[in-house]
Amino acid sequence: MADVESLFEFVHMEIVAYFLNKPGKNVDNDVIQNLERLGFGVGQRLVERFTKDSPRFKDELEIMKYICKDFWTAVYKKQIDNLRTNHQGTYVLQDNSFQLLTQMSDGKQYTEDAPKFLAFPCGLIRGALSNLGLSCSVTADVLSMPKCKFQIVIPKS
Amino acid sequence: MSRQSAVRADNRKVSAELFVLTHGALVAQLVKDYESDEEVNKQLDKMGYNIGVRLVEDFLSRSNVGRCHDFRETADVIAKLGFKMFLGISPVVTNWSAASDEFSLILDNNPMAEFAELPEGHEGLLFSNILCGVLRGALEMVQMEVDVWFVHDSLRGDETTEIRLKFIKKLEDALPAGED
Numbered sequence: 001m002a003d004v005e006s007l008f009e010f011v012h013m014e015i016v017a018y019f020l021n022k023p024g025k026n027v028d029n030d031v032i033q034n035l036e037r038l039g040f041g042v043g044q045r046l047v048e049r050f051t052k053d054s055p056r057f058k059d060e061l062e063i064m065k066y067i068c069k070d071f072w073t074a075v076y077k078k079q080i081d082n083l084r085t086n087h088q089g090t091y092v093l094q095d096n097s098f099q100l101l102t103q104m105s106d107g108k109q110y111t112e113d114a115p116k117f118l119a120f121p122c123g124l125i126r127g128a129l130s131n132l133g134l135s136c137s138v139t140a141d142v143l144s145m146p147k148c149k150f151q152i153v154i155p156k157s
Numbered sequence: 158m159s160r161q162s163a164v165r166a167d168n169r170k171v172s173a174e175l176f177v178l179t180h181g182a183l184v185a186q187l188v189k190d191y192e193s194d195e196e197v198n199k200q201l202d203k204m205g206y207n208i209g210v211r212l213v214e215d216f217l218s219r220s221n222v223g224r225c226h227d228f229r230e231t232a233d234v235i236a237k238l239g240f241k242m243f244l245g246i247s248p249v250v251t252n253w254s255a256a257s258d259e260f261s262l263i264l265d266n267n268p269m270a271e272f273a274e275l276p277e278g279h280e281g282l283l284f285s286n287i288l289c290g291v292l293r294g295a296l297e298m299v300q301m302e303v304d305v306w307f308v309h310d311s312l313r314g315d316e317t318t319e320i321r322l323k324f325i326k327k328l329e330d331a332l333p334a335g336e337d
Contacts, residue, residue: 006215007243008176010208011287015183018204022190038186042178045272049174075175 005077005099012100016116032119039123040130047128050074060154063132064091071128089136089154093125094147101146114142118150125150173245177269184273184284194281201283205290213295216242224299228324229253231301232260235292235322244268248320258324261308267318275312283307288320300328 015038019031050071057063068080072095082094100117104110118140126138129152136154143149183204187197216222220238225231232250240262241247248262269285283289289305296303302325309315 006212007173007208008179010211011176011179011183011204013211014204014207015179017207018183018186018200034186038179038182041185042175042182045178046175 009100009103012117012120015120020116031116035116035119036123036126039120040127041123042120043124043127043129044131045127046075046124047071047131051132057132060089060134061085063129063134064093064152066132067125067128068093075124089156091152091154092149093152094143094149097146098148101142101148104145106145108145111142111145114145114148115140118142118148122150125152173268177271180269180287181273184282188279188282194279194283198281198283198286201286202290202293205287205292206294207290208287209291209294209296210298212243212291213298216295228257228260231296232262232322236262239295252321260322262320262322264318264320267311270310270312270318273312280313282313283310284312285310285318292320292322297328302326302328 016031016035019034022031022034051066057066064083064085068083072078072080076095076099078095078097078099080093081096082092084092084094098118098121100121101114104114104117122138122140126136129136129138134154136152138150138152140148140150184197184201187200188194191197191200216239219242222234222238225234236248236250246264246266246268248264250260251263252261253259267285269288273284275282275284286307289307292305293303304321304323304325306321307319308321309317309319311318
């Protein structure tokens with residue numbers, strides 16, 4: 001199969017544009033939320049295919065390591081640059097050059113638009129984790145383009 | 158056998174899979190948002206067009222292909238290089254019209270439809286219609302106006318998946334200065 005990632009990037013751009021310009025017939029017209037939901041579904045399916053032959057994960061940290069290394073490499077062709085945790089269910093994943101932001105100017109010009117391009121990836125992570133048995137919330141912040149961090153919070157029951 | 162090596166070996170397949178699944182989610186969203194299948198088809202075509210006009214630059218810069226001299230050459234480039242590069246398949250070029258201005262692409266196994274199944278009541282939906290838009294948009298950027306449509310789609314129960322391309326005209330006005 002092909003190993004060109006641009007096709008995904010272009011489709012992702014179109015999806016973002018679609019939700020932005022969507023006619024306001026639906027009450028719930030939250031662009032970010034819609035994008036996140038779409039990503040969630042894709043993440044769920046994707047991780048199911050990736051891990052179908054791998055052994056069961058031992059614990060939460062191992063799942064996170066899997067997301068940072070293998071999942072990220074598979075989807076974005078690189079590993080997460082920095083993983084931090086407070087060992088209480090909060091993880092911060094930092095990517096110093098996030099694929100979906102590298103095409104944009106690294107000045108301040110598009111910083112406002114960046115969150116729209118991070119909603120789908122957030123959903124992707126949440127979907128992947130949910131299918132590995134962790135329900136959580138994922139948020140993303142741009143530090144300075146194209147550097148961003150994803151914060152994953154797993155509520156303790 | 159570590160988990161890592163299993164994933165690495167699969168890596169080449171992954172970006173296509175990510176695209177295919179994302180595209181599937183998009184179609185599902187459109188089906189939810191629009192009343193009729195025709196509307197969804199039209200929307201997919203429009204999005205494909207937007208993708209095509211950008212994708213062609215990526216294609217040209219990676220493939221080193223020059224200007225095509227006739228439509229037969231164009232067909233070859235699309236099938237053997239374009240589809241190969243982005244979807245990893247090489248459709249068969251066939252059913253040429255007598256005037257060499259129309260041909261069909263036969264996709265034996267359409268990777269975009271790999272995980273899809275049309276639900277009942279959506280017999281009019283062209284799941285991979287985005288491809289038509291991509292082809293139309295990409296060719297327009299190299300000064301060719303074409304019509305692209307699905308003749309058969311295996312998802313709709315046909316034997317094969319067939320995309321038809323018809324050459325309309327050369328877009329002379331859009332030629333950049335210095336080219337002939």
